[in-house]
Amino acid sequence: MPATRFPDSTGVLTASGLTSNGYRLAEDPGRLGRLEPVPEADRADARKLRRRLAHSGCLYLPGLLDPDLVLDFRRHYFAALASAGLIVPGTDPVSGTAADKPSIDQSALRRILFQEVVPGPEYEALCRTPALVQLFAKLFETDRLHLHRRKIIRHVGPGESGIGTATQAHYDLVYLREGTDHVLSAWIPLGDVPLARGPLIYLEGSHGKVRAQEAAGTLKRPAASMTADLPALADDHDARWLVTGFRAGDVMIHTAHVIHASLDNRHPDGGFRLSTDIRYQPADLPVDPRWQRHWHDRDGL
Template identity: 30%
Template sequence: MTVPRANGAELDTSSDAFGELRASDDLLRRPELVLNRLQDDGYVYLPGFWERDDLTPIRAEVARILLAGGYVAPEHPLSMVSVKPVDIETKRKISGGNAVVREFLREGKTRAFLDEVWGTPARALDFIGMRIISPGIGTYPHADIVYFSRGTPRLLTGWTPIGDVPTDLGGLILLEGSHRNERLQRTYLTRDVDSYCLNRRNAEKYANNEMRWNGAISTDFVRLRNALGGRWLTADYRQGDLVLFVMNMIHGSLDNQTDRIRLSADPRYQPADEPADHRYIGDAPILNTVAAKVGRIC
């Protein structure tokens, strides 16, 4: 087994530092228990939530775009063997303009399942992120609340592998128990990536997005776990799996130690009748641009 790495460092894989996500596929038939599991664990991992073949058209559409741009080897595009790193504009095009992804993840089975979980109609935010991760370093540890704090606190992130994602391909990892950390509740989890201090140096640069905080709590996965406790949790994900987790759950991704591109999507869901974060709503959401900036006295 390849030793898992995060931001270039090998992770401690001893039993008190690293483990597997708790599978909650039993809750597919008991949606009324999902909220309790989310409160306890901070996440629910639902292996085989979709039929495997249901996601193949999404993977095929992304592979077509990547092949046209010369990013993947032509012999078998669905394998997504990397030829060169995918540039940011192509990533934005795929993430913002993929109607197949939006229709499947925003209007399909997940929303119907969450209707039952909440006992009220659910909705997805209009923006659905696509992760096209080339070989190399993964995503720094963070909590989604620092990006999505201007709507209902009942927002959930969904993470869906579009293709099998074994550990060495750089899948999602969650820090066990981090959603209950009281120190984080008073510090890091109160922040907003689009908020800046009017009365501090470089305020104008932050207002114009010339300078910005990327939302990460750390770049060192090992030191962060040592400080907060718990284990880094992951799985050998299969196409069709779904992970749902709360906004204050610390998570990131392992490094991609293969020669292939990792493809996943991360929609967000909430009760439809509760306030939605305006940054991610509409046909052309403003996201984390200058239009989202809010100045305050610190």
């Protein structure tokens, strides 16, 4: 059987494949597959959405958000951090063209990011946009929702590789042990994220296996950041990594047990991958108190 191919418009991936933290993903059909979108006809049917989420552990929803809304926040983000030297001077902030690392004022970047952008009204408005709120209300069957205050934004520069650059394999419940497990995450690409720019990817069927292993007390790997070696993890689970490229306005929803990770940003245009992950739950269920403060990369979580 021929290997699965995922051509990218840049041509980067056809020659060297998909990598995460420098590990190249296996391309055979038993280890790599396409992340399939929720059919348009099923989006208005809350029962079908919940059934699909329970079966797959995630929902791929292209075009859920207004692309202009997403790109406006992307422009706001990079414009705010331009004074710290994050992007090339004189370039359009929405392009997120990465400056050389030595030119970045890390102290200014951290101050602006954690004191201005993360707690800012623009970010809060994006995370509470009606399309998102309505979707979570369908999935949880309640209008009484709680958005966790700890909301994470990540910018990942091009050409970075090796352990610790891309998101390692993990599942979210590991970080949310002091509240309910009835929590759903939204991963939102803030701009186009083709395969070469390093999107999030999902290990097919992993939520069922993780639940079973947790219940039996047989989970072999450490709870957090299971591994950077995604090919080995796929072999361990005898499962496929599901991948796709994303456009501004697309949204991923996933459960607290599904294993996910990200690819390396190897896009030749020099742009940052920008994304956010946020979490909603029913307001009436126990809330992890550690997640009720604004995100900081030194908050210990």
